[in-house]
Amino acid sequence: VNVKILPDKTHASEEVAQILHDLIVEKPNAVIGVATGSTPEGAYERLAEKIKEHNTDVSQLRFFALDEYVGISWDHPESYHAVINRTVTVPLGVDPSQVNVPEAPDDAPVGSVESYDEKIAAAGGIDLQLLGIGRNGHIGFNEPGTPFDAPTHVGELTNITREDNSRFFEGGVDEVPPTAITQGIGTILKSRQAILMAFGEAKADAIRDSLATPPAEDRPGSSLQHHSNCVLYLDEAAAAKIE
Ligand code: F6R
Secondary structure (H helix, E strand, C coil), X not given: CEEEEECCHHHXXXXXXXXXXXXXXXXXXXXXXXXXXXXXXXXXXXXXXXXXXXXXXXXXXXXXXXXXXXXXXXXXXXXXXXXXXXXXXXHHCCCHHHEECCCCCXXXXXXXXXXXXXXXXXXXXXXXXXXXXXXXXXXXXXCCCCCCCCCCEEEECCHHHHHHHHHHCCCHHHHXXXXXXXXXXXXXXXXXXXXXXXXXXXXXXXXXXHHCCCCCCCCHHHHHHHXXXXXXXXXXXXXXXXX
16 A cells, blocks of 8 residues: 655645546546545546546546445435535536446345446446545445455444434434445455545544554455555545554
8 A cells, every 4th residue: 555645635636636637538438436425525626627627538437436325315415326426427527327326225135245346347347446434444335344355235334434424414313324335345456546535633543544454354444455556645634643
């Protein structure tokens, strides 16, 4: 794992947007894995500006979102279908048919595996996977204890994750679904390149734990030590506890 420490989120978002834009110019049919949450928002905004500025062809790109709540309607503004549409599909000017978000039926049991990984493989695999990290070290919605070889599956969300994400829901934590479908750690590790962004002091423990050796399944972020090409883009606050 390589680590880049930038002065702030704005600088980090600019660098990541530039990497994405370079990839798109070099490989117009690239397959890009996209995260939701607050962390990548700035990078998506800057990427949208670059695409506009350079009139970049985006018509052949394919996108695969990391995760989605189970039991939430896609027209709910905080479903990840809606969030990806609002932050990626529309601003980048891509057709919705180019964008995939994992789906599981409302009654999908924890542990059930969906066919998303086959869809990713059929697209040629993910060229660049963007990631954020939870305060408890989750990547995607792979909570602590998830096996490192897990495929896309339905998992239970921890209380800390539901509380953190309750800021997006009017009804508070009770409105945050208890389960989600997520690309597995095994899925994430198959991407050809991964970029994890983390900003703010709330992420400092998770970053320290992700870099601590040896990798262990109670620290999902540490699985990235098994990734062949992974860079962490951090601001100084998120990097504060790295030795
Ligand atoms: C989002 C995702 C999560 C978030 C993480 C951080 O698709 O998979 O792992 O990246 O919860 O969320 P934010 O960026 O809101 O701090």
